[in-house]
Amino acid sequence: MNQPRYKIVFDGQLMPETTLETVKENLARLFKSDQARIDSLFSGNPVALKRDLGESEADQYLSALQKAGAKVRKELDQAANLSLVPTDDEVQQATQAETSSMSCPKCGHQQAKANECAACGIIIEKYLARQAQLAEQPQAATTASNASPYAPPQANVAERLPEFGELKVFGVNGRIGRVRYLGWLMAMTLCFIPILGAWIGLTALSSTLGMLVIGLLSIAAIVVSVFIGVQRLHDIGWSGWLLLVHLIPVVGSVFALLMLIIPGTQGANRFGPPPPPNSTSVKILAWLFLLIPISGIVAAIAIPQYQGYAERAAEYQEQ
Structure with missing residues (x-):
């Protein structure tokens, strides 16, 4: 008995919590096709993206396209299920003819x-x-x-994306989560501490040389911070250009806090697959970064209290 065959049908509908532009970018990447051909799939008319598939193969196509944001469905391919094998009578009649x-x-x-x-x-x-x-x-x-410009793409859309993205500190491509974002910022801070110590020594020898070095250090710190910040925004699913919001007074401070709170998107998004799991060293650095402002707040509260206590104790002794 012949196994049923299936086709994957798409009529332009999107999966929940997805945007049209994101879905088009994902389909263009999966199909390895140009934008004009992808746009033709969103005409509203049902389009068979793939035909004559076995059940397991159809499920694989269905899962890949749904992860890309396209609301596709699996249907029986009636044309593929029709038997084209002639009967004995048909063979005999054809031979006689x-x-x-x-x-x-x-x-x-x-x-x-x-x-x-x-x-x-x-x-x-x-x-x-x-x-x-x-x-x-x-x-x-x-x-x-x-070649018809309206023909559906024939690329193998079931190709598997990498499970995790590649980590690159010096670049704007890729994604990092909240913990790795804090850990990398702390690592950058620790790297610049001995460099600042060397700068103080250079400044004692030559103020001009010290100014040149501190200028280069400031530029390097800004560039690395931009790289890290853009990758954090990519993990949320936002464009890296939103990093310019930091330049707006007050709003920039709130936006920086949002970058620490909002979690990244589950699975792959338009900026690539999710980042790999956090290592132990990254978690330790992230906690150290959080302890810095906490320690500052505690010190700001405790030091005035201690000074007031010391003054009262001194006045009591004088009496």
């Missing part, structure tokens, strides 16, 4: 077997030889000119 009559290969005229067509007058044997010769010639130009 072939022995008694023929069809002209050019005009389709039915007639008794002969070397020449009674309707169009061609010599059948020469015509068939000419057609065979033409079929051997390259057909690339004809195929390119006849």
